[in-house]
Amino acid sequence: MKKDIEQRLKNKNINPTAMRLLVLDFLTQQNAAISLNDLEKGMEPSDRITLYRTLKTFEEKGLVHHIDDGTGTTKYALCLEECDGDHHHDLHVHFYCTSCKETFCLPNTKIPEISLPKKFRPEEMNLVIKGICDHCSPD
Amino acid sequence: MKKDIEQRLKNKNINPTAMRLLVLDFLTQQNAAISLNDLEKGMEPSDRITLYRTLKTFEEKGLVHHIDDGTGTTKYALCLEECDGDHHHDLHVHFYCTSCKETFCLPNTKIPEISLPKKFRPEEMNLVIKGICDHCSPD
DNA sequence: CTAACATTGCAATAGCATTGCATCATTATT
């Protein structure tokens, strides 16, 4: 188990320290994107800034991506696709549930092609949908 | 001229004070979405908080919408469509230019239909595309 | 004219993101 996680770090060229193993382990257990605060609370006692930098390192190496879901606090989630530092391929949709306040990645829901006005050159896209998630939705 | 602006406020049920006329006038002169800071600098000397509240009032009444373009600072732009406080119909795409750092509304570029996984109920959508805008794009 | 209400301006605060620096750990070098 631990080996998997360690290997995963190495694959991304990230030095597998104890802290990083713990953080990555914690991240894999989440089914929603989490904030720095969530991470801090879930990993007590740990230094907030170290966690912050750990996430930043992970992001630079293409292991996690951050999500700006419009709530004002940045959320982080593991990349499913093969990303590297230069190119995050997280072109999937993110969903923010206004009921349970959770933010989810919808990795199978891709952003459709969009035809922009002339001479606009897209490089990155970020689509956040707000609404009610499957858990909070009545049958 | 001034009359137009005044009428526009009245149409949205906003008390047309001197400050509000000035702010709306300033907003109509912009071709990009602006931050609170931009507004403050463009309207000196004016109180930042008053401007903040003016924007908030405008938004509640459906005159402007705010854009979270991922830069960390909220931008504001006039609504083109017929919005009211309850329903902002700003389902157009927003474009953030990484070159000139400006954020634009693309009112004619609508967000396409997206099929979500079962039981996810969308209510709002926010699509921000980052890249190079028409002005910064080489011919 | 005065009371009631809306708007404005100042002061203060909260929360998240971020940096500087000192300490500790790990790896490379001789």
Place this chain on the structure above:
DNA sequence: AATAATGATGCAATGCTATTGCAATGTTAG
């Protein structure tokens, strides 16, 4: 094995944006 060099961690401190409380001012209605 000892030491230098590099990387990781933890603490303190800061910056910036958003936001609220309250007092002062302006505006409207009776």
